[in-house]
Amino acid sequence: MSEIAARYRTRADIFAAKVAAVRPDQWSNPSPCTEWTARDVVGHIVEMHGAMLYPLGRSLSPARTVEEDPLAAFASARADVEALLADPAAAASGVDSPAGHVTTEQHIDQVVSADMVLHGWDLARATGQDDTIDPAELAAMWPGVQQIPDELRIPGAVRPGVVVFGPKVEVPDDAPLQHRVLGLLGRDPHWSA
Template structure:
């Protein structure tokens, strides 16, 4: 069985390759999320997860420069910190506690709510910067398998846009992207050229600056790769908590503000709503 540390090393390594492949003048290129530039994809990952980790486990990740100052260094410092945490033997005995998720082994929580998000956003950064957009089909299939049974709940959460219709014989990556509301051609609804980074806007604070998991991460709740460990007493005890968390997510739709969700292109909840959600 693949460990959370090994999975992160592989997935984050793919994202790192794209980060290093961005041309110096490419960080302001439009991303496939309306209103986002390429640097905002990095910003999202380096800003939402540290708060979630700190709130649930008391662990502080190293902080690099901002995504505005140096997105390559921002990602490198952050990603290296997550990998070091997963490689630490002591992590196996640690847990993460969240009022909506219950208590989970720390490595499973990181894999479930963070590593999957890195995987999905690899496509966003690649599309924004003209790089290799190919995602691992096995991982795509596992994520899609986990999300399909929760279609109605995910739409109701307000975190995902309408499912995009694609041919039945489309490859699994296309079907996964379409499921989360990405258009097949990766269009973001914004004109070509440069866009202003969201910087410290309300949208970025809502998307990244609160201790709440990312929306793509919901799929990993049934990840086959860690299913054996997820059936352990600690993980089983958290199952009902995760279910309650999904219901909280669905309730957000009644108070969501309009805008573009960073992970799905759907209506984005206000910052106050995301803090009580299972996903951001």
């Protein structure tokens, strides 16, 4: 298993545990993502899994929908991406992304795998779970989040209807690293429903 596949698996395990811990009455809770419920957060992650398959002419396998069963929908999408990562030829194939021409596995690592970390925080916040992000993840994210270009904070800059990052949320320079990372990613670290 490659380092990227192993990292994906760890992140997916953590995200799946958060999905599994959501009570049925919490799926309609608001989330830190403006206009998204807890269910919408999982729906976004499932859709992004499909976006990783699309450049290779693949799509998500038939499965229960996020409306019917969020955990089953995520598990199926995850299996599709893990199968892609386990296929050396597919993983090494090239795709064009907003970050330039990268391998499929790099695209997965930079997009949906990383998305599960941030949106795991969103889901945890929306449903009253532990929202602590692994300190190693935060340390790895810190250099990159400091370099987010302003144009990626403009709704529709990448594609119509797509918001990549929200406006910066100011936090004190001496705030915990998790708060500083979240602020640069457009999240209020003290958000509550």
